[in-house]
Amino acid sequence: MMIPLLAVAGASASAITDAGMPTRLNPIELFLNADVVVRVVMGALVLASVWTWTIVVGFWLKMGSVRRACDRYEDGFWEARDVDAFHKEQGKKDIPSARIVTAALAEWRRSTAGKTIDREGTRQRLSSAMESAVTSETERLANRLNFLATVGAVAPFVGLFGTVWGIMGRFFSIGAQANSSLAVVAPGISEALFATAIGLFAAIPAVIAYNRFSHRVNRFEARLFRFADRFHATLSRELEV
Numbered sequence: 644m645m646i647p648l649l650a651v652a653g654a655s656a657s658a659i660t661d662a663g664m665p666t667r668l669n670p671i672e673l674f675l676n677a678d679v680v681v682r683v684v685m686g687a688l689v690l691a692s693v694w695t696w697t698i699v700v701g702f703w704l705k706m707g708s709v710r711r712a713c714d715r716y717e718d719g720f721w722e723a724r725d726v727d728a729f730h731k732e733q734g735k736k737d738i739p740s741a742r743i744v745t746a747a748l749a750e751w752r753r754s755t756a757g758k759t760i761d762r763e764g765t766r767q768r769l770s771s772a773m774e775s776a777v778t779s780e781t782e783r784l785a786n787r788l789n790f791l792a793t794v795g796a797v798a799p800f801v802g803l804f805g806t807v808w809g810i811m812g813r814f815f816s817i818g819a820q821a822n823s824s825l826a827v828v829a830p831g832i833s834e835a836l837f838a839t840a841i842g843l844f845a846a847i848p849a850v851i852a853y854n855r856f857s858h859r860v861n862r863f864e865a866r867l868f869r870f871a872d873r874f875h876a877t878l879s880r881e882l883e884v
Contacts, residue, residue: 678835692794695845720733730744739784746776751878766879776871788856795849799843802843804838
């Protein structure tokens with residue numbers, strides 16, 4: 644009778660253990676059971692992650708739209724026989740290339756309005772005006788990327804702060820209870836480490852997106868400079884007539 648009873652008792656204990664211990668991590672329970680400070684850290688990191696993905700999707704769509712608009716404008720611009728007429732028709736649209744032409748034509752009219760024209764000074768002023776316009780366009784595009792850089796740099800440390808705070812609180816509770824068993828220590832440490840995991844979850848996509856989009860902005864800036872240089876050469880030839 645001893646062996647069956649022991650077997651039944653062992654099976655019951657095993658069933659209780661299996662029923663009482665979770666088979667996988669539950670993020671919601673980790674969040675709800677964490678310390679208040681840790682929950683605030685987690686919530687802030689989740690919001691940062693959501694905003695990061697909002698910027699990523701929005702910037703990706705915006706870059707595609709801007710690139711296609713510039714393609715259409717520049718193709719029509721170089722094929723137009725009357726640049727002024729074409730620009731009056733198409734230049735009011737939200738197109739970076741069009742704003743570069745607007746800045747160049749405005750400077751051209753100011754510099755050639757007098758009876759005598761300083762050709763070399765006009766070339767320099769045209770170059771400065773278009774360079775300033777290109778810089779303004781790229782800064783406007785890259786404005787929201789600063790948030791991605793901030794999240795990528797700061798989020799891991801914010802998550803680490805939540806982890807350290809949670810572990811400190813758990814060790815304080817262990818000292819007060821005088822019980823250092825793994826069953827008491829492990830849940831609190833898991834909740835604290837979850838803050839670091841969320842910090843990495845927010846930071847990694849932000850860093851990848853920032854590097855990728857910065858490269859695209861740099862390429863687009865180089866494209867605008869090429870367009871500006873070509874238009875500058877066209878206007879310079881007009882000065883030689």
